[in-house]
Amino acid sequence: MQAWRNLGATVQYLIVAAVAVLMAFPFYWMATSALKTNDEIWQFPPTFWPHEPLWHNFREAWVAAPFAQYMFNSIFVAATIVLIQVFNSGMMAYALTHMKFRLKGIFAAAILIGYMIPSTAVYLPGYVILGKLQLLDSYAGLILSNCVSVFSIFLIRQAFLQISHEMIEAGRIDGASHSRILWTILLPLTRSSFAVLALITFIEQYNNYFWPMLITKDPNLQLVSAGLRSFFVEGGAYGLKWPLIMAASAFTIAPLLVLFVLTQKTIIRSVNLTAGSSKG
């Protein structure tokens, strides 16, 4: 009986290990392909480690297209959006949970509707409107059109609902203003939800492709995904320079993998919070 159980545990362990290696293998493949020569990469069967790793492929790819600019664009736009969303989600959630006002029901319903509508479906009218506002091809357009997220509001609202009303009331009686209560009492108490908001939003916006690509034609404004894709199609000449394309993919992905390893706990905690907010 014990032996069977041990065997079962071993088999289970082997399956998990195999799946994990399989899932991570595309990343390994990307990294090793990036180090190969153009001759070696076309060899059959493929080699699992390059004969002579060409580390300068990374440098070559980095300067083959304005990747520094793309990377800056992505990080700058994503970070600004995070800051704005912390601000407006916090205020909106505070109003919805701890203030009384007419129209509250309508606003709450409007946000619920926003949650159900696929954002990609309004890209076309959004594009036309952004054009009318003269915001196409600008950082302002990239940032403003993404500066509010229904998901973020939901997340913070859920966190604020857990905070007792007495505490807010006590603060009010002491003469603290609403914004003081929000930013000096509620924010520290719910900082884990704000951390989740910041991380998830940053990842989403750094990775964002479809919408930013639609609203920017200027190559200097491209985010890293769109930049990488044009390098893939033009600079990389569609598969003629696979090692460089793999190197470019590697340094596009790397910041996120590093961020993920550093903040794993917070990102995984987001699961608890999102699963919770779906019920509210």
Added chain:
Amino acid sequence: MARKKFAEDGKALLFTLPAMVPLTLFWFFPLGYVVYLSFVEWDFMSPTKLFVGFDNYRGLFSDPAFYQSLRVSILFCLGSVLPIIAVGLALAMLLTRKMPGGALYRTLIFSPWVTPTVAVSIVWSWIYEPEVGLANSALNAIGLDGIRWLEDPNWALVGILLVTIWKSAGWSMIFYLVAIRNVPTDLMEAAGLDGAGSWRKFVHVTLPLISPTTFFLFIVQMVQALQAYDQINVLTQGGPAGSTRTLLYLYYQSAFDSFQIGQASAVAITLIIGCVLLSVFSAIVGRNAVHYS
């Protein structure tokens, strides 16, 4: 007194402005606008929009390309959502037991989810390379013929689905890990005392108790699948022969490639209605069938 109430109202509205202004401008207004656009004929350029009533919808519903992309969308939804849920659940069951390196394996399996879809799709297009790509090398190694993954209309969608499943399975696994951890141990023990084996415990105790998670993942992944764009754009651009052109891709092509704004808007409305129906369906199922403890 009335004035005080008014002041309170004003203060609260001030708090909602930073979110409501952009929300109205980039979300609610476009929503109304796309409804209007679906009733006109327009090409982005011309100063006038010609009102054509339901012509765009009539045109759409008599267009074979629409039905083809509807079919692709449904295949894409089912072909990505069901495996993502099943694989995620299976992995979570395997990883629930403590094992050496468990945390590392969890990290590895989850990592694809945080990476940019465009970048990893480019990596996969190299894996799918027909001559020396990793996928065909692996097939050859076990004695099978290679597949022209992205050029064969029968396989292109499969290729895109594999990338999609690879990217999201770890995400649903994390949700299930949390849900399984929350299953009360005394229930499991009671079932064990009643003589239930591990399979029966899984079917009769675990599965019903984690059904809210399954339900949540199903809805979120369906909406994600309806909106999938990046991997299709990088890997196949809707081809070959329209075999990977989803409704969303059709929408994008008729808007930004052929400038048929009215027609494109009608596709968008169809998509929105699909999502709303899904939400209504989920509300009904959520009330009746899902077990909330």
